[in-house]
Amino acid sequence: MSTIQPANKIRVLYVDDEPNNLLAFKASFRRKFEIFTAHSAAEGISVLNSEMVHVVIADQRMPQSTGVEFFDIVRVSHPEPVRMLLTGYTDVEAIVDAINKGQIFRYIKKPWDELELETAINNAFEVYHTRLQLKEKVQELERTNDELNRFVYSTSHDLRSPLASVMGVLNLAKMEKSVIDPNGYMQMIESCIQKMDFFILKVIEYYKSIRVEEVNQPVDFKMLINESIELCRMQNPAITFKVEVNQPRQFYVDVFRMSVILNNLISNAVKYQKPDELNPIVKLVVDVTDEKAVISIEDNGVGILEDHVNNIFKMFFRSNFTVNGLGIGLYIVKEALNRIGGEISVKSKQGDGTKFEVSIPNKLPVTSNKPSQLVAEEI
Structure with missing residues (x-):
């Protein structure tokens, strides 16, 4: 499977209370990725507050909070980075629960295999990149939809003025009896104008219904x-x-x-x-x-x-x-x-x-x- 090669390195935050693990992670991946490390969940949040991060990796067993608890906070405060859990324990229920609730993208067993973890980080970045593209497309569609709604509303208002003028001319012709219309064409025209005006009013009503607070x-x-x-x-x-x-x-x-x-x-x-x-x-x-x-x-x-x-x-x-x-x-x-x-x-x-x-x-x-x-x- 091909991986996305970003113009800049993938930015990875690794949270673990074991200094040796942090050093080993940084030594293994510093040439491939831009690495940030944190000794605790609080320090990890501080890094996320100050740095743009693509992938967050956390150890499950930490003294002040577990990796799952840390991700429960990150998911709300910083939803963009993709989250992965490192664990050396068979805490299956917590891991399954975290995956089901969308707290983590996947988990890696400790001690980690360097190739497996590198592949997982690249895959996680692909997910991050795809989500970012989707978010941009949604925002673009929302802007286009908003512009279209405004155009329809403006056009509907502009159309009512000439329709009112035509209806006024028809009413004047009926009052003065200045037009001989044995086939009832004027009545047909009047009916069509009324129908079009009613449709325009419905479009305006719809626009107000979706736009008004x-x-x-x-x-x-x-x-x-x-x-x-x-x-x-x-x-x-x-x-x-x-x-x-x-x-x-x-x-x-x-x-x-x-x-x-x-x-x-x-x-x-x-x-x-x-x-x-x-x-x-x-x-x-x-x-x-x-x-x-x-x-x-x-x-x-x-x-x-x-x-x-x-x-x-x-x-x-x-x-x-x-x-x-x-x-x-x-x-x-x-x-x-x-x-x-x-x-x-x-x-x-x-x-x-x-x-x-x-x-x-x-x-x-x-x-x-x-x-x-x-x-x-x-x-």
Whole structure:
């Protein structure tokens, strides 16, 4: 197996309470690697604080702390160097536990074989180098993703202005009756513009949901749900909303994201009603405890195919193409829930409606304990 040859020597820290071992290690490897030595775990931490090290090797049996205990600290304070354990004892359980917990890359038995240890150090440096490259790639992807999000957000805002101008011209033409349109082309144009504007608004909503810092505030679920209902009612004025809010205590949550979640779920419940349904209903139930709020939103609409249920939270997935949707609303819901530590489940049967259940943790401050209200009403 080929080994990476760095421009500078591999920097190795060896921690051992036996001076002879430190001298022997340095004598064996000083020509191949840049060696740092320490007589104790505390001295080893001091070296790591002041020097860049690629590989850390420690003896398991030391008087003040074992090698595993030393690595337990190093793993948190200096996670970059690759860790290896030297032991002359058959302390198998401690070694296996250290490997399983990610405290060490591998272990070498004492007395060490010089070729085996040299190979292990080179292998450890390959791991270090690969991790460093991966970290740089992740940072590069994060920067690119951030730039892309900013570009999409900026472009979405810029697109709304000409769309508003076109819509204004169309409305003016309709008011003045200055255009003869026997085939209804203007209505088609207006419908397309409205759809595009709605899509742009969803993109902006998604951007804000992933970028805005989480701010937990007390929420009145009755008021928040009524606001969402008023936004969605115009989609289908015939729908009856049945709301039950059981909030006997104060609940803290990110109100912006909570509003995004409710707006999209209620909008879906309204949008995916059956066209011939004589009694369209959307039921909303909220139960608040000290630990969480459970919100269910149930409709008697078209439902979801069983094969599609596992895909509905994917971006641009649409279960029903007879309804004028974008396939982004539930994706936004899922992203917003991830940000506030919530969960969502769905039960649905095609033709019988859909029920979403959302569980959200209460970010209630320790000192707050304010009772609220029980509300059951039909809107």
